[in-house]
Amino acid sequence: MRKTSIKDIAAKANVSIATVSYVLNGTRNVRSDTRERVVAAIEELNYKPNAIAKSLKLNRTNTIGVIAEDVTVFNTPDIIDGINDFGDRNDLHILLVNLRLDKRIGRNFSNTEDYRKYAANAVAELLSNQVDGIIYIGVHPRDLTGLIDTEGKPIVYTYSYTQDDISIQYNDEQAAYQAMSYLVNQGHSRIAVISGLMDSIPSRLRLNGYYKAVTEYQLPFDPLLIKMGDWERESGYRLTSELLALPEPPTAILSMNDVMVVGILQAAEEKGFKIPDDLSVVGFDNREFSDYLRPRITTMGLPLHEMGYQAIEVLFNLIKGTKMDSLTMPECRLIERDSVATLKNAVRQK
Amino acid sequence: MRKTSIKDIAAKANVSIATVSYVLNGTRNVRSDTRERVVAAIEELNYKPNAIAKSLKLNRTNTIGVIAEDVTVFNTPDIIDGINDFGDRNDLHILLVNLRLDKRIGRNFSNTEDYRKYAANAVAELLSNQVDGIIYIGVHPRDLTGLIDTEGKPIVYTYSYTQDDISIQYNDEQAAYQAMSYLVNQGHSRIAVISGLMDSIPSRLRLNGYYKAVTEYQLPFDPLLIKMGDWERESGYRLTSELLALPEPPTAILSMNDVMVVGILQAAEEKGFKIPDDLSVVGFDNREFSDYLRPRITTMGLPLHEMGYQAIEVLFNLIKGTKMDSLTMPECRLIERDSVATLKNAVRQK
DNA sequence: CTGTTAGCGCCTTCAT
DNA sequence: ATGAAGGCGCTAACAG
Numbered sequence: 018m019r020k021t022s023i024k025d026i027a028a029k030a031n032v033s034i035a036t037v038s039y040v041l042n043g044t045r046n047v048r049s050d051t052r053e054r055v056v057a058a059i060e061e062l063n064y065k066p067n068a069i070a071k072s073l074k075l076n077r078t079n080t081i082g083v084i085a086e087d088v089t090v091f092n093t094p095d096i097i098d099g100i101n102d103f104g105d106r107n108d109l110h111i112l113l114v115n116l117r118l119d120k121r122i123g124r125n126f127s128n129t130e131d132y133r134k135y136a137a138n139a140v141a142e143l144l145s146n147q148v149d150g151i152i153y154i155g156v157h158p159r160d161l162t163g164l165i166d167t168e169g170k171p172i173v174y175t176y177s178y179t180q181d182d183i184s185i186q187y188n189d190e191q192a193a194y195q196a197m198s199y200l201v202n203q204g205h206s207r208i209a210v211i212s213g214l215m216d217s218i219p220s221r222l223r224l225n226g227y228y229k230a231v232t233e234y235q236l237p238f239d240p241l242l243i244k245m246g247d248w249e250r251e252s253g254y255r256l257t258s259e260l261l262a263l264p265e266p267p268t269a270i271l272s273m274n275d276v277m278v279v280g281i282l283q284a285a286e287e288k289g290f291k292i293p294d295d296l297s298v299v300g301f302d303n304r305e306f307s308d309y310l311r312p313r314i315t316t317m318g319l320p321l322h323e324m325g326y327q328a329i330e331v332l333f334n335l336i337k338g339t340k341m342d343s344l345t346m347p348e349c350r351l352i353e354r355d356s357v358a359t360l361k362n363a364v365r366q367k
Numbered sequence: 368m369r370k371t372s373i374k375d376i377a378a379k380a381n382v383s384i385a386t387v388s389y390v391l392n393g394t395r396n397v398r399s400d401t402r403e404r405v406v407a408a409i410e411e412l413n414y415k416p417n418a419i420a421k422s423l424k425l426n427r428t429n430t431i432g433v434i435a436e437d438v439t440v441f442n443t444p445d446i447i448d449g450i451n452d453f454g455d456r457n458d459l460h461i462l463l464v465n466l467r468l469d470k471r472i473g474r475n476f477s478n479t480e481d482y483r484k485y486a487a488n489a490v491a492e493l494l495s496n497q498v499d500g501i502i503y504i505g506v507h508p509r510d511l512t513g514l515i516d517t518e519g520k521p522i523v524y525t526y527s528y529t530q531d532d533i534s535i536q537y538n539d540e541q542a543a544y545q546a547m548s549y550l551v552n553q554g555h556s557r558i559a560v561i562s563g564l565m566d567s568i569p570s571r572l573r574l575n576g577y578y579k580a581v582t583e584y585q586l587p588f589d590p591l592l593i594k595m596g597d598w599e600r601e602s603g604y605r606l607t608s609e610l611l612a613l614p615e616p617p618t619a620i621l622s623m624n625d626v627m628v629v630g631i632l633q634a635a636e637e638k639g640f641k642i643p644d645d646l647s648v649v650g651f652d653n654r655e656f657s658d659y660l661r662p663r664i665t666t667m668g669l670p671l672h673e674m675g676y677q678a679i680e681v682l683f684n685l686i687k688g689t690k691m692d693s694l695t696m697p698e699c700r701l702i703e704r705d706s707v708a709t710l711k712n713a714v715r716q717k
Numbered sequence: 718c719t720g721t722t723a724g725c726g727c728c729t730t731c732a733t
Numbered sequence: 734a735t736g737a738a739g740g741c742g743c744t745a746a747c748a749g
Contacts, residue, residue, distance in 0.1 A: 022726055022727085023727065024727095032735075032736085033735065033736045034726090034727080034736090034737095035736060036735060036736075037727095038727065038728055039734095039735085042728080044728080044729085045735090046734070047735085048734060051734080051735080065494055066495060066727080067725090067726050068497065069422050069423050069726080070423050070725070070728095071727055071728080072419050072741095073417075073419050073741050074727050074729090075727085075741085078419065083463075087448075088448055088451070089448050094438045094444050097438050098437075098439050098465060098467065098470075101464075110462060110464075110492065110496060112460060112461065112463075113447075113461045113462075113463040114461075117448065117452065117455075141415065145417070145418040146418045147419045250659075279659045304655070304656075305441070306655055306656030306659045309600075309629045309656045310656075311633065372741090372742055373742065373743065382720085383720045384742090384744095385719070385744080386720075388743065388744060388745085394745080395718080397718070397719080417743075419743095420725090420742035421743055423725050423743075424743045425725085426725070
């Protein structure tokens with residue numbers, strides 16, 4: 018049996034299909050007794066509107082295409098969650114394409130040609146399905162200019178960006194600065210930093226935040242405390258070993274991700290430094306495991322949910338053509354746990 | 368300007384729209400020169416078929432609705448990844464609905480009324496969008512009979528089940544048995560188990576696997592070695608403390624999740640037991656953090672990707688109405704790391 | 718081998 | 734306040 022359509026309920030209620038459409042959408046006034054007949058018929062036949070037909074007619078699907086470079090990478094689920102949060106409130110559906118880049122090409126994204134094909138296919142699929150707009154979620158912040166062509170369909174990038182489109186990023190510099198401020202407030206002044214790879218934008222921005230804090234708080238500046246890591250735990254281990262071998266080791270380390278903190282912990286243990294008593298550590302990312310390490314790691318949490326929420330909010334306004342007040346960049350949040358000691362000379366600021 | 372449609376390219380190629388449709392879908396033979404004219408027109412006008420219109424006509428969207436109870440819970444991204452894997456190969460699109468249960472109602476799912484409304488809305492949204500079938504991804508294996516009504520639309524559950532529908536589950540009993548076998552092969556015989564909550568199906572099934580191993584390997588059976596935990600790390604800590612205070616403590620513990628292992632580690636350290644030298648541990652779930660703990664934790668990895676893949680594969684066949692050979696239950700895989708010691712009396716089996 | 722045409726389910730202008 | 738009818742873009746008889 019065919020699914021019941023507007024026509025069936027029109028017949029049942031003894032009205033035209035137009036009238037049914039009117040009561041369905043409240044597009045026009047309908048005399049209350051006719052409306053009731055219609056509603057009754059809808060009820061009785063358990064009628065559900067066909068969104069596909071509606072989309073075809075209106076040339077608008079209320080569907081947002083989401084291209085995720087890899088849903089299994091730690092940042093992505095929370096961004097999607099933020100997208101869903103806004104989507105729920107605004108009757109927007111999510112068509113998800115997962116590029117699965119981590120499985121298909123690994124972690125090296127330097128050559129865009131390796132995945133241009135996947136990205137192009139994703140866009141084609143989404144456009145063919147007439148999504149009203151697209152959100153692109155990267156696995157690592159980087160410039161994707163020219164990767165895809167959405168043929169005029171609105172697109173918003175997050176955790177990545179292009180020179181031509183809107184993108185939602187969090188404030189890396191502020192985050193590093195905030196972490197440093199926290200450390201300073203706890204009485205630290207000799208603070209080392211272990212960066213990520215220096216070809217990464219976040220590494221550079223966070224280093225800016227570090228320098229800013231060093232300058233503003235007038236911390237003793239020592240180039241020996243600045244180490245270039247590569248995001249992996251081994252570099253955390255190696256660089257911390259160097260740091261702790263210094264004549265005057267730092268009292269705290271700011272690590273640009275939580276993974277390297279695992280190496281820091283190991284190096285500290287081997288050198289006989291207890292954390293946080295002999296060495297304080299602040300990580301980045303608030304990865305799930307940072308709460309399970311011993312000690313539990315204090316870290317800068319990424320505003321992932323907020324980024325997703327803001328991305329779709331901006332996209333939604335782009336689609337409707339409404340102007341938005343310039344919005345504020347999502348900020349990281351300090352997750353205070355047990356890896357930072359308060360030094361006795363600490364100046365408790367508000 | 369309107370998007371270019373089949374009509375435009377028909378005009379350009381001097382053929383009827385039917386012919387265009389035929390070359391587009393290869394539905395019928397078309398003389399090669401006419402085909403070329405059509406292809407050229409398609410190329411020139413950069414024509415992209417409108418999947419919405421096609422769906423309306425064919426009453427088939429090639430879209431699968433995925434209801435995730437919470438995409439931010441650790442098991443979900445990999446299941447979705449498996450769904451995408453199969454979806455990519457079979458030209459199936461994914462309409463994702465995220466119930467966000469973890470944020471909305473927390474971890475207590477005992478009262479289905481708390482989230483029936485969300486689930487019903489999700490189904491309505493999906494049905495309205497004419498998905499060809501539905502996959503429901505739970506956050507914890509449990510009986511969801513009667514939660515939703517898909518009005519005859521095919522549905523497959525995973526990480527949850529109902530009494531009426533197909534569901535994809537992994538083999539819990541086999542997993543626990545395999546973990547035990549591994550421990551036995553490493554020379555352990557006095558093996559404790561810390562279970563999850565006993566109202567949980569996985570807890571009971573894994574306990575079956577434990578008993579099966581105890582019986583088959585003729586291990587000394589000691590009820591004192593069987594502890595009921597609650598999945599949280601504190602219970603791992605507390606129960607391990609009890610275990611290690613025994614006159615004859617176990618040489619190994621099988622923990623039914625990785626979170627409790629964190630507690631086990633802490634208790635062992637406090638009691639002066641080194642892992643794995645004095646106490647071996649096997650966890651469950653292969654949570655990301657299990658690789659970052661010290662020592663790195665040997666654990667049973669869940670076949671999440673495979674579950675997602677199998678779920679959509681089964682659903683796809685359900686939709687097409689084709690019979691499938693009875694498929695094998697996905698199995699967990701031992702992730703061998705550094706938390707298990709090989710005892711000197713170990714009988715190395717193949 | 719190709720064209721004509723009737724819808725799929727819905728919205729909306731135009732008429733009454 | 735309601736109805737008739739055209740058409741969104743596409744597929745698949747049916748006809749030639």
